[in-house]
Amino acid sequence: MSVGAAIPLPLLADQESALPASASAIPPSALHLDINGIVDELRALRVRSLQTRQRIGRPPKLPSRKALAGVLEGLSAALFPNRLGTPELTDEGLDYFVGHTLDNALRTLHSEVRRELRFAANLTPESAAQSEIAPANAIVQSFSARLPKIRALLESDIIAAYQGDPAARSVDEVLVCYPGIVAITYHRLAHELYTLGVPLIARIISEIAHSATGIDIHPGASIGGSFFIDHGTGVVIGETTIIGERVRIYQAVTLGAKRFEVDNNGELLKGGARHPIVEDDVVIYAGATILGRVTIGRGSSIGGSVWLTKSIPPDSNITQAQTRNEVFVAGEGI
Numbered sequence: 001m002s003v004g005a006a007i008p009l010p011l012l013a014d015q016e017s018a019l020p021a022s023a024s025a026i027p028p029s030a031l032h033l034d035i036n037g038i039v040d041e042l043r044a045l046r047v048r049s050l051q052t053r054q055r056i057g058r059p060p061k062l063p064s065r066k067a068l069a070g071v072l073e074g075l076s077a078a079l080f081p082n083r084l085g086t087p088e089l090t091d092e093g094l095d096y097f098v099g100h101t102l103d104n105a106l107r108t109l110h111s112e113v114r115r116e117l118r119f120a121a122n123l124t125p126e127s128a129a130q131s132e133i134a135p136a137n138a139i140v141q142s143f144s145a146r147l148p149k150i151r152a153l154l155e156s157d158i159i160a161a162y163q164g165d166p167a168a169r170s171v172d173e174v175l176v177c178y179p180g181i182v183a184i185t186y187h188r189l190a191h192e193l194y195t196l197g198v199p200l201i202a203r204i205i206s207e208i209a210h211s212a213t214g215i216d217i218h219p220g221a222s223i224g225g226s227f228f229i230d231h232g233t234g235v236v237i238g239e240t241t242i243i244g245e246r247v248r249i250y251q252a253v254t255l256g257a258k259r260f261e262v263d264n265n266g267e268l269l270k271g272g273a274r275h276p277i278v279e280d281d282v283v284i285y286a287g288a289t290i291l292g293r294v295t296i297g298r299g300s301s302i303g304g305s306v307w308l309t310k311s312i313p314p315d316s317n318i319t320q321a322q323t324r325n326e327v328f329v330a331g332e333g334i
Contacts, residue, residue: 063113110137113136180229193205240275279298294311
């Protein structure tokens with residue numbers, strides 16, 4: 001068959017019967033798809049895109065989202081084996097389970113770290129000559145050494161959620177049910193990887209959490225202990241946000257950037273501190289939006305749906321303007 005020729009695709013009997021009446025009336029032989037032509041056009045677009053991004057030839061493979069999802073599941077089970085591990089675990093087999101699960105998860109992570117390092121250097125597996133193995137070893141070893149610290153921080157987050165929500169009946173319920181705990185667990189893992197030099201893997205992890213919970217935390221954000229996100233859907237926390245200890249936020253809160261600066265060529269400037277600093281013991285209620293490099297002073301309370309673009313001192317109480325319930329006749333008093 002010549003390139004570009006139309007390929008008739010007959011439908012299977014069960015596929016044909018599932019079509020709407022108007023579609024099933026069309027004989028299968030009448031369906032002609034120019035698959036080869038579409039393949040040619042898609043190839044040309046790929047080549048053009050790679051040339052634009054200065055990636056000529058076969059580009060390096062990206063880290064696998066599916067593999068990283070497995071890593072997250074394994075690390076979560078190793079951190080909390082009694083609740084997130086397998087149900088048949090016994091006390092005698094607990095440490096073996098943790099060690100075995102950690103070993104598998106970290107070895108898979110090592111492979112994905114190597115992929116990111118190759119991608120960042122624009123190296124193919126053939127040209128890399130295993131040059132990324134040593135830095136990948138260092139990253140995964142450093143990350144693994146930080147897991148006990150991450151576990152301790154997460155314990156403080158779980159306790160904060162239990163103590164801060166009267167609907168929570170137990171600490172275990174918080175751990176296995178609350179989307180805010182899933183989001184902060186994945187964030188604390190992603191943040192360590194971000195600081196260790198694999199930001200793409202960290203961002204993939206944050207997007208896995210985002211997809212699962214509706215909570216969008218950039219892995220660059222720095223978040224102190226005893227952090228509680230209640231409900232959580234629609235929460236957005238930007239890359240350069242700094243959050244102190246014992247902070248509580250509710251659904252639909254945004255800690256974002258006020259504006260995006262550009263260079264002389266009109267290109268967006270990357271990096272730079274552009275998100276809020278939230279000091280210790282702050283509460284931010286549902287729907288509040290805080291933008292720019294502003295500071296929310298310690299012990300402050302930000303009311304629901306507040307729009308804030310200026311710093312406030314400690315112990316502030318910011319709410320929306322009160323609605324005036326007055327009746328004016330013929331414009332009198334306005």
